[in-house]
Amino acid sequence: MAAPSFCTRAFEWNSLLLSRSLVMFRSGPWPLVRGRLRAPLSTLAWYQMVLKGKGLGKPVTEDFSRVSILEPGKPRSREELLKLLETSVIRRDDSFVAINKPPGLPVAGRPEELTLLSLLPDLSQKLDLPQDLQVIRAAGKESSGLVLLSSCQSTIRDAHNFYIQSRSAKQPTATYYAICTRIPAALEGNICTYLKMMHVEGFNLVVPVASPSHRSIKRKEVKNTLTRYKVLDSREGCALLQLQPMTVFSSQLLVHLTLIFSPVLGDHVYSARVGTVLGQPFLLPAESTLPRTQILEESLLNRLRVQQRHVHRLPLHLHLHRLLLPAAGSSSSNSVLTAPPPPFFLKTLHLLGLTFPQETNKP
Structure with a gap:
């Protein structure tokens, strides 16, 4: 079955509803040693004990009693962040460093x-x-996941060329996981729409554009964007999605998911654009809907064991899990670098009864 497209149809669906008043290479086991790095038994090892020991295709049954899905009440200090980052380096060799x-x-x-x-x-x-x-590549501020770095100029140049050529060939190079508060109507498909950045009442927000002018496109004020998505698991109105952005635009994934009425859990910027009438979702005007703490249904709050007054501390459940790397040396095949989700993400999956699919080694 051909994957559906959501270019301008998302806007048509919205109008219809309103009118009705409604990090490692996957060539072997996870190594704790890459190049000269040897990580201690800490966050990195804990991730792996859950993902490998329990199996990605099985429910997460680890004891999460000491794991909170809420961010700390106060910002982390420089020392705390450094200590956390020390255990977050998952690859280090002559070509790349990955965090x-x-x-x-x-x-x-x-x-x-x-x-x-x-x-x-x-x-x-x-x-x-x-x-x-x-x-070279990095997860956004509110997202967790891979940051790819290098100090070798030829490696940086080759990697940038590889990602540019992959986008031109419409080959995905990045894979994200997202926990969403609604299940998309279609279990897989493409989300395609024009996006632009707008300044609205002190906020820089990304908004979809239904019918951009040729002039705005030529001036690069508006960009045509595309994301492939697939529902990996769903239960009681929530879903675990795999996302592969085929273009690069700020907040692209968050905005695209609102267009299919499936905001990311912990999205306190764009989730407010999805409203509900008589249990049916509809889109509020993107140009006038300002960021606010995400509003969750009572049933979801109960499953997460949080109260609405604490939801502002809920982190964004969007994780850059996988990056394709260019072939090195004489190798003809590309390599895959992966980073397991953080503990809060795994605990949320556990609370919602969602599971990962079985991983494969294929790029």
């Missing part, structure tokens, strides 16, 4: 902000990493 970034940590920002780049000098000194690391 499994926690949610809420921006990769870059203003000089006075705590960012991954501002922490890298101290982290490099502690772990004897190169001092001139540059970011």
